[in-house]
Amino acid sequence: MPVGKIIKALSGFYYVYSEGEVYQCRGRGVFRKQKITPLVGDEVTFEAENQQEGYVLSIEDRRNELVRPPIANVDQALIMTSAKNPDFNPLLLDRFLVLVEANRIEPLIVISKVDGPKEKEKISSFQAIYEKIGYPVILTSKETDMALDQIEKHLADKITVVAGQSGVGKSTLLNHLDSALSIETNEISESLGRGKHTTRHVELFEIAGGLVADTPGFSSLEFQDLEEDQLPECFPEFREIQHLCKFRGCLHKKEPKCAVKAAVDDGEISGLRYDHYLQFLEEIQTRKPRY
Numbered sequence: 001m002p003v004g005k006i007i008k009a010l011s012g013f014y015y016v017y018s019e020g021e022v023y024q025c026r027g028r029g030v031f032r033k034q035k036i037t038p039l040v041g042d043e044v045t046f047e048a049e050n051q052q053e054g055y056v057l058s059i060e061d062r063r064n065e066l067v068r069p070p071i072a073n074v075d076q077a078l079i080m081t082s083a084k085n086p087d088f089n090p091l092l093l094d095r096f097l098v099l100v101e102a103n104r105i106e107p108l109i110v111i112s113k114v115d116g117p118k119e120k121e122k123i124s125s126f127q128a129i130y131e132k133i134g135y136p137v138i139l140t141s142k143e144t145d146m147a148l149d150q151i152e153k154h155l156a157d158k159i160t161v162v163a164g165q166s167g168v169g170k171s172t173l174l175n176h177l178d179s180a181l182s183i184e185t186n187e188i189s190e191s192l193g194r195g196k197h198t199t200r201h202v203e204l205f206e207i208a209g210g211l212v213a214d215t216p217g218f219s220s221l222e223f224q225d226l227e228e229d230q231l232p233e234c235f236p237e238f239r240e241i242q243h244l245c246k247f248r249g250c251l252h253k254k255e256p257k258c259a260v261k262a263a264v265d266d267g268e269i270s271g272l273r274y275d276h277y278l279q280f281l282e283e284i285q286t287r288k289p290r291y
C-alpha cells in the first residue's frame, strides 16, 4: 500500500504527495462516520488507480495538531518578530515560544527589520538571551536579502509554519522564499481594499527540501489548554535544572530552595524570561474554568 503525505486539502479532496507525484484523493467513507478529518501534514496510506482518483485509507498517529491553520505533524515554527514597526516585543515572543514548546514544535526565531546598526544594537541583548537557551536566532533586513540561505538551511526535511504578529514581514519572507507563493503583503492587500486574512485553504509548499505552510500559524495566543505544571516544561532553561529544586513539581514561584530562582538571582537565567514566566503562570492560575 503506498504511503504519502497530505499537502493540500480543498473541497473534500486531499492531495497526497508520494514519491514525487501528487494524487487527488477522497477520504474513506468510514472517516466521516468515525468523525476523523484528514489534515494537511498527515502521513497516510492510500490507493489510487491514477493521479485523479484515489482514496486515503488510513492516517498515522499525529505528533501534534494545530487548529488554526489546521495542520498536523508540524516540526518547526519560524517565529518572526521585528526590531521595529511593530516594536520588538519579547513578551509576545515568549508567548509564541511557550505555545510552540507546548505543541512539541521546534522554534526558529527570525528577527526582521534589523536594517542598520541602531536596530542591531537594540536587539543584541535579546538575541544573546535566546541563543543562550539554545534557540537559533536569525536576523534579517531588506539589505541582506532576508538571510534566505540561513533560513533555508533550517527548512530541509521538516514541516514548518511561520508565526508572528501582524506586520512583522511574514508574507514578505514567504514570497522571498518562493516567488511562486505570491502571498499578499500588507501594502498590496490594503491598496486593493480587501480584508486581510480572507479564508483560504492551507497548503504546504516544497521549499529548500522541506514543506512550508502558506498560512501563518498560531492565531490564538491564549494558554487555553496549558496546565500550570506544564508551563515550566515550556522553558528549556528551567527544564534543564529543575531537578535541582527541593520540591518535585516546583512551580518556581514561592517555593524554598528553588534552583530556577537561584539561577535567576545569579544571572544564569534571564530575569526577563522569568518575569514573563510568572506572568503566564498567573494567567493560567486565574483563568476561568471552562465547561
Ligand SMILES: Nc1nc2c(ncn2[C@@H]2O[C@H](COP(=O)(O)OP(=O)(O)OP(=O)(O)O)[C@@H](O)[C@H]2O)c(=O)[nH]1
Pocket: 112, 113, 114, 115, 140, 141, 142, 164, 165, 166, 167, 168, 169, 170, 171, 172, 173, 184, 185, 186, 187, 196, 216
Ligand atoms: N525595513 C524592513 N521592512 C520590512 C522587512 N520585511 C518586511 N518589511 C515591511 O513590513 C511591512 C509588513 O510586511 P508583511 O510581509 O505584509 O507582514 P506580515 O507579517 O505578513 O503581516 P500580516 O499579513 O498582517 O500578518 C511591509 O511594508 C514590508 O515591506 C524588513 O526586513 N525590513
Ligand SMILES: [Zn+2]
Pocket: 242, 245, 246, 250, 251, 252, 253, 255, 257, 258, 259, 260, 261
Ligand atoms: Zn523551582
